[in-house]
Amino acid sequence: MTDHRFVLTFRAPDRPGILAAIAPLLAEQGCDIREAEVYGDADTATFFSRIAIASPVVLDTLGTAIAPVATELGLDWGLHDLAKRMRVLIAVSKFGHCLVDLIHKTEIGQLPIDIVGVVSNHEAMQQTVEWHGLPFHYLPMTGGKAAQEATFAGLIDEADADLTVLARYMQILSDDFSAGLQGRCINIHHSFLPSFKGAKPYHQAHARGVKIIGATAHYVTPDLDEGPIIEQDVRRVTHAVTADEMVAIGREVEASVLSRAVRWHAEHRVFMNGNKTVVLG
Amino acid sequence: MTDHRFVLTFRAPDRPGILAAIAPLLAEQGCDIREAEVYGDADTATFFSRIAIASPVVLDTLGTAIAPVATELGLDWGLHDLAKRMRVLIAVSKFGHCLVDLIHKTEIGQLPIDIVGVVSNHEAMQQTVEWHGLPFHYLPMTGGKAAQEATFAGLIDEADADLTVLARYMQILSDDFSAGLQGRCINIHHSFLPSFKGAKPYHQAHARGVKIIGATAHYVTPDLDEGPIIEQDVRRVTHAVTADEMVAIGREVEASVLSRAVRWHAEHRVFMNGNKTVVLG
Amino acid sequence: MTDHRFVLTFRAPDRPGILAAIAPLLAEQGCDIREAEVYGDADTATFFSRIAIASPVVLDTLGTAIAPVATELGLDWGLHDLAKRMRVLIAVSKFGHCLVDLIHKTEIGQLPIDIVGVVSNHEAMQQTVEWHGLPFHYLPMTGGKAAQEATFAGLIDEADADLTVLARYMQILSDDFSAGLQGRCINIHHSFLPSFKGAKPYHQAHARGVKIIGATAHYVTPDLDEGPIIEQDVRRVTHAVTADEMVAIGREVEASVLSRAVRWHAEHRVFMNGNKTVVLG
């Protein structure tokens, strides 16, 4: 008997009986619940759940069993095979620390993703990317933003990417492009949002004299730096730390925060909830 | 229709179908699941769960419905009314920072407990405790440890205390007394265990030259400083911080860690799992 | 030979030779340097220094020796006797957690200050304050802000307070009052500034969905929530933490951050540097 590892995620308008319908259904299929977390959000009257399952039946069989019940309950749901790694396209500009970190963590098996390629508006990272055996797509802005984004969008489609990660990609996506990627594009912003939106956040932080700096991973939306926050982290600084040194200190936090957000997304833990996220498990 | 807030906790030898049996049972009684977390511990093949419920029926009714199913499934379970605050007896010696913090947080409604009294082998905290309107029991060691512990144990019974908190109580409990309180006695140790067990941990930390100090809240067991850890936290120090200054810095961490452990215990989030804990939700 | 513990602080326009002039002068008086930190701020071309001294001569003698050299070098300087505790007036409204923490830490010798009284626009804290043997001044806003502030200012003068601490004092000081207290009034703001200025910051934080909340201690200036930041700290939160729970979690951080800022100020470690601070040693 093969043991498949699946994750069932769902959200629904809050009402009693959802778990009472789902749990027996899983048991009937012989599934064993390994982890489960349920969160009822009072503000939006929405019920969120993530259930990790060891299943003796294949994904299609289980999905077919779940479908009619899910429809009846009004669930927005997904059933994911953990053996099938998420396909990720990374975009980068000149600074490679997040890219290098994502590649290294993927190579050593710490991130359950397949990096299907790297897009950049600069050539700086080409050698690094290609040495790791990954396709590098040089997409300069010389032909204008619209053309560049059309090519970028085409690459996402061709690569069949489940997720696009802006790993210090210093171009602002157009509203249309952002909107089309909603829920499947993660950006790292190099400040502790909502402090220091926009350009040169470490220099803003230095000018303000804060004692702690940070980084924020969020889903990309048309509202720049306003997307749902997935993860944040911080580091202490002192008066003696220059803006340039903040840039250096911040690199580690950016890479750490971004890789956690990508991992949680790839493990189907993150739910968008309006302008916020719910992170389960 | 009154909405009761209950917490159902259970553990069981790991097997499929537990949630499939429990969830429909709750639904049949009209209960709404507000939070749920399930954790299957692979090392011990044990299934742990905490479910927060809004219930239209009273505790006895729900308990009666659960009992036969729980017996059939082999659950070690409890059903707790969140409106019934846990009764807590605090033990302290001369240093009052954890005690003062627990009293203040209880008074302002941040800790869901009733402090039913304070036991001490010193008189230092008597005035403070009585000013807050709490019974103070002076239990000196003058008559010997056995007699003192017998009185202490009697007070726990008389006060009908659900939990005893050793809030910098500088006496080592005897094996028998410890064993009798297993799972319902929390101690704060002023180091980041397992580093610096025993006496004067900040002086040990200073002598070793660590760069981070901490505190640990754990269940009391006959093995001193070896009980299941509930919570830990840390603070940075430098070479310039003396042992006495570590004592001062550590007070905040101790109070913070202890109050979190007490809150989680009072909210029925903490499960003992051999020499470890599982903290849900 | 008595050993006096002094702190010499100074700032000056940056130029070579300052320490070369000061250090021999201290040696001539038989002083032993125990700690010293020097920071040359490149942005403002200002030199800051704090020197902790063990001195065989009394303060006046040492001060008389320093004065002419300091004048020649253009130093803005102070010589402080660590045996003379700073006089602190605390202002509070209804929430007592920072007040209780400051009083407790002062009583156990952790804060080198004398609390000379507590001012409040509410009576909520009166009993607590008086039980600790401290003068409580009830200053309601009923007669208007101008009159209330005049009384407040009078109390600062009468109490000969070196420092005024706004320990969750929920009144905005007028520009004139703020300006008059510049550099000797510390406020705790219950957010990680510059995020969430103004009212109800935890509710703002909850609405934005941040994963980390914080608190900020800063000098009061006429620009609300824009004064020089002395210290900040943070705590993790999740999607499941309500705004009210953030309020509860935040109390500890507020008390911790505020007491550190007060201690550093009382130990003459904090220098205002435009809209920023330099914190030495």
Added chain:
Amino acid sequence: MTDHRFVLTFRAPDRPGILAAIAPLLAEQGCDIREAEVYGDADTATFFSRIAIASPVVLDTLGTAIAPVATELGLDWGLHDLAKRMRVLIAVSKFGHCLVDLIHKTEIGQLPIDIVGVVSNHEAMQQTVEWHGLPFHYLPMTGGKAAQEATFAGLIDEADADLTVLARYMQILSDDFSAGLQGRCINIHHSFLPSFKGAKPYHQAHARGVKIIGATAHYVTPDLDEGPIIEQDVRRVTHAVTADEMVAIGREVEASVLSRAVRWHAEHRVFMNGNKTVVLG
């Protein structure tokens, strides 16, 4: 006029007048003090200082001026040119996360070192190292420990390495080899020392059920895992984190802690003080 950036470090038996002798001497040479920190350690009656200088004269000139005064005062001193990067030899076994991090931070200018080569008892990292243009020395243990260490020691000499970094090098150095490298060899231990010395610390941490794990960078001494601690850091874990996941979480902390320790050492900030360190500035 060229501005040289030097760092003067010294330690001495504690006595008054040291800074009074040194500061004027620096001023006479036209030097400008940019940063200075002085720490008098009461336990060992030792005075430590690090002074960062902008100097118009070359290193030899300044050193010649300092030497006689230093001798008279009994200083153990050094004068270091910040333009001369420290030469670092890295040792690694199979796990490359610390190595990759050190190389990346060096390449982007975040670490002021020259990596002069990489030594390994495995071939796993050879391709990575060579792709970055660095010499890789494969030193298997097949010929016995003594022979391997002799070759290793020879490489340190040939490379004229100022510092050897054990970046997850899973061989225990012999007492003689350790002793010979004292003060110029840094190891990363994958636990929060003194907890979990020896092998498989994450597995020890998992077995004990700690809620926080960490990493420690320390100078290597013949006493395994007992050398002076330079830096430590931690991450939170829960009951649900397996030992293998702790290994993964810990990688980031290890790399971060090690790179900070290496940077501080390379900037001449770290002093050994018996079994402890003093880290200035």
